[in-house]
Amino acid sequence: MRQLKAFVKKEFLHVFRDTRTMLILFGMPVAQIILFGFAISTEVRNIDLAVVVPQSSEVTRRLTEKFDASEYFTVRKILRSTDGIERYFRDGSISMAVAFTPGFADEMLSPEGAGIQLITDGSNTNTARTAAGYATAVIKDALSEGTAAEAAGIQTDVRMLFNPQMRSSYNFVPGVMGLIIILICAMMTSIAIVREKETGTMEVLLVSPMRPQIIILSKMMPYMALSIVNYLTILLLSVTLLDIPLSGNFWSLTLLSLIYIVVSLALGLMISTRTRTQLAAMLGSGMVLMIPVVFLSGLLFPVESMPGFFRVLSGAVPARWYIEGVKKLMIEGLPAGMVAKEFAILSGMAVFLLAVSIKNFKLRLQ
Amino acid sequence: MAEVSVRNVRLSYGKIQALKDVSLEVEEGSLFGIIGPDGAGKTSLFRIMTTLIVPDSGSAQVCGYDTVKDMMEIRRLVGYMPGHFSLYQDLTVEENLSLFASVFNTTVQENYSLVEDIYRQIEPFRKRRAGKLSGGMKQKLALCCAMIHRPRVLFLDEPTTGVDPVSRKEFWQMLSRLRAQGMTIIVSTPYMDEASLCDTVSLMKDGRFFKTDSPGAITEKFGKHLFEIKAGVSTVKALDGLAAIDGVQACYPFGDRLHIVSSSLSLAELSERAASAGYDISTLAECTPTVEDCFMDFDNNDYE
Numbered sequence: 001m002r003q004l005k006a007f008v009k010k011e012f013l014h015v016f017r018d019t020r021t022m023l024i025l026f027g028m029p030v031a032q033i034i035l036f037g038f039a040i041s042t043e044v045r046n047i048d049l050a051v052v053v054p055q056s057s058e059v060t061r062r063l064t065e066k067f068d069a070s071e072y073f074t075v076r077k078i079l080r081s082t083d084g085i086e087r088y089f090r091d092g093s094i095s096m097a098v099a100f101t102p103g104f105a106d107e108m109l110s111p112e113g114a115g116i117q118l119i120t121d122g123s124n125t126n127t128a129r130t131a132a133g134y135a136t137a138v139i140k141d142a143l144s145e146g147t148a149a150e151a152a153g154i155q156t157d158v159r160m161l162f163n164p165q166m167r168s169s170y171n172f173v174p175g176v177m178g179l180i181i182i183l184i185c186a187m188m189t190s191i192a193i194v195r196e197k198e199t200g201t202m203e204v205l206l207v208s209p210m211r212p213q214i215i216i217l218s219k220m221m222p223y224m225a226l227s228i229v230n231y232l233t234i235l236l237l238s239v240t241l242l243d244i245p246l247s248g249n250f251w252s253l254t255l256l257s258l259i260y261i262v263v264s265l266a267l268g269l270m271i272s273t274r275t276r277t278q279l280a281a282m283l284g285s286g287m288v289l290m291i292p293v294v295f296l297s298g299l300l301f302p303v304e305s306m307p308g309f310f311r312v313l314s315g316a317v318p319a320r321w322y323i324e325g326v327k328k329l330m331i332e333g334l335p336a337g338m339v340a341k342e343f344a345i346l347s348g349m350a351v352f353l354l355a356v357s358i359k360n361f362k363l364r365l366q
Numbered sequence: 367m368a369e370v371s372v373r374n375v376r377l378s379y380g381k382i383q384a385l386k387d388v389s390l391e392v393e394e395g396s397l398f399g400i401i402g403p404d405g406a407g408k409t410s411l412f413r414i415m416t417t418l419i420v421p422d423s424g425s426a427q428v429c430g431y432d433t434v435k436d437m438m439e440i441r442r443l444v445g446y447m448p449g450h451f452s453l454y455q456d457l458t459v460e461e462n463l464s465l466f467a468s469v470f471n472t473t474v475q476e477n478y479s480l481v482e483d484i485y486r487q488i489e490p491f492r493k494r495r496a497g498k499l500s501g502g503m504k505q506k507l508a509l510c511c512a513m514i515h516r517p518r519v520l521f522l523d524e525p526t527t528g529v530d531p532v533s534r535k536e537f538w539q540m541l542s543r544l545r546a547q548g549m550t551i552i553v554s555t556p557y558m559d560e561a562s563l564c565d566t567v568s569l570m571k572d573g574r575f576f577k578t579d580s581p582g583a584i585t586e587k588f589g590k591h592l593f594e595i596k597a598g599v600s601t602v603k604a605l606d607g608l609a610a611i612d613g614v615q616a617c618y619p620f621g622d623r624l625h626i627v628s629s630s631l632s633l634a635e636l637s638e639r640a641a642s643a644g645y646d647i648s649t650l651a652e653c654t655p656t657v658e659d660c661f662m663d664f665d666n667n668d669y670e
Binding site: 002364 | 413416417418419420437438441442444446447448450451452453454455456457461464465466468469470471511512
């Protein structure tokens with residue numbers, strides 16, 4: 001016990017005395033939440049728009065106003081014809097154009113109907129498609145208010161469950177939690193252990209009655225504490241700053257996060273048993289953790305749309321299960337019972353990884 | 367039974383043979399020195415004795431335990447100070463010492479008397495981080511940490527490398543005091559002048575011991591005439607010139623002088639030949655060999 005207490009104290013001293021790393025560790029979650037919450041988002045806003053009106057009428061005026069009033073569009077130019085419109089796309093002054101046909105107002109009342117052409121910048125397919133969708137919605141919305149012409153057509157009514165405003169932060173917060181916890185726990189633990197090898201202190205520790213379990217356990221403590229603080233910070237920021245409701249049970253979410261923290265610590269440990277230098281440990285955790293977490297966990301690309309091989313591979317990424325669990329518990333507000341699968345898989349991973357890394361912990365220098 | 371014994375140990379790293387059939391016996395309560403230049407294999411040998419490396423062949427026993435089978439027993443009984451500074455640089459002097467006491471399940475208070483002599487010298491800096499200490503201070507702290515648990519055998523790998531001459535002298539005085547208390551100490555050093563302070567020394571080169579004896583016996587068995595001469599300004603030229611004299615086996619710099627080895631020439635004969643070769647022989651004199659001379663002599667000839 002005395003060994004463990006002294007060693008845990010030492011590990012905390014290491015962390016607290018390294019102010020630069022401390023700042024990064026505590027600053028990173030805050031910065032990421034703010035970045036993902038506000039700056040980086042998949043929502044499309046402030047689209048610079050040109051409206052092509054060959055012949056002005058009551059309807060075209062009303063539509064133009066509607067576009068300008070929408071938070072998604074800003075009308076930059078009113079043009080007479082589409083001739084030479086590429087020029088404006090090229091110089092970047094507009095990224096979308098809405099072109100009415102010359103006799104738009106009259107055609108609207110004819111049986112063939114009227115046409116509106118949407119011209120978008122196809123070089124960014126995602127933005128173009130989203131912008132076109134928004135524009136269609138604006139036009140439909142404006143026309144249904146005025147005349148009964150649309151009433152005959154089929155109206156689709158889309159309801160977004162759990163995230164009615166389609167805010168991308170609902171998707172990113174669980175992802176950021178998954179990413180930050182694994183980065184701090186795995187990377188920092190592996191670096192902390194390898195640092196002892198590199199500076200030679202491990203050599204002294206090995207020639208002592210210290211059991212490897214105690215060295216490992218005490219190494220994990222400070223990073224576990226740090227991760228819990230970070231987890232709470234992220235949660236607090238999400239609820240207060242990003243207005244994401246904590247729909248589910250706080251304690252189930254915390255338990256899931258604790259299990260995930262242990263998995264990440266064990267991963268860090270495993271990396272440390274395979275590397276000799278701090279640099280290698282950092283690259284190792286970067287390669288082994290960052291890439292799968294970002295690409296295979298469902299953080300950026302949905303798991304369901306991955307090709308078979310990658311879908312199987314993503315099953316081995318702990319972050320995938322954690323992110324799914326957090327989404328269910330936090331956003332969808334499901335009871336803990338519905339997350340039993342995620343709990344079971346993460347617990348299994350924790351036990352397996354811990355066992356492997358304690359077994360692989362080298363008792364000699366060879 | 368010897369406190370530490372090593373039998374026919376061999377070790378290679380890939381194609382490089384670090385240790386080629388090394389054997390040694392260290393009596394309980396003695397101060398044993400392993401003397402050799404960098405790359406001789408000293409650190410590898412220490413790591414085998416401290417259970418950190420398993421030799422390719424051969425075996426080693428410490429306090430009656432086998433370094434491979436009874437690893438954990440040995441780790442409880444010995445103290446080890448590696449060649450490079452291996453304490454926590456971001457912890458203070460005090461924190462390092464109490465940490466290592468806890469690692470060995472003891473406290474600083476319990477064994478303070480043991481380290482008191484040394485620790486008193488670094489105590490004024492006890493709140494300073496270990497990384498900010500001077501070289502000598504670091505080594506003293508490392509020694510304190512290595513023996514805070516009253517080990518039966520103390521392994522010190524080049525404890526005085528990079529330490530100023532005054533601190534080196536102090537360090538060796540401490541080792542003598544520890545030995546007086548009955549501790550067995552094995553110490554390695556590249557400094558030949560420290561050899562005379564050990565009970566027994568082994569001269570080591572290229573992964574082999576080529577002489578193990580008391581320092582007195584080693585110098586007694588030198589068996590050749592040794593002369594010294596002040597070289598003046600052109601040391602390098604004199605070195606070649608004197609070595610070329612008929613009957614001279616070797617000539618090498620030794621501090622501010624040159625040492626000349628010859629098995630056949632007397633002082634008078636050498637004086638005559640050196641004078642006729644145009645050297646100022648006013649400082650030429652016969653001198654007693656040191657361990658370094660013996661080392662140089664072995665170095666110039668084959669292993670025994």
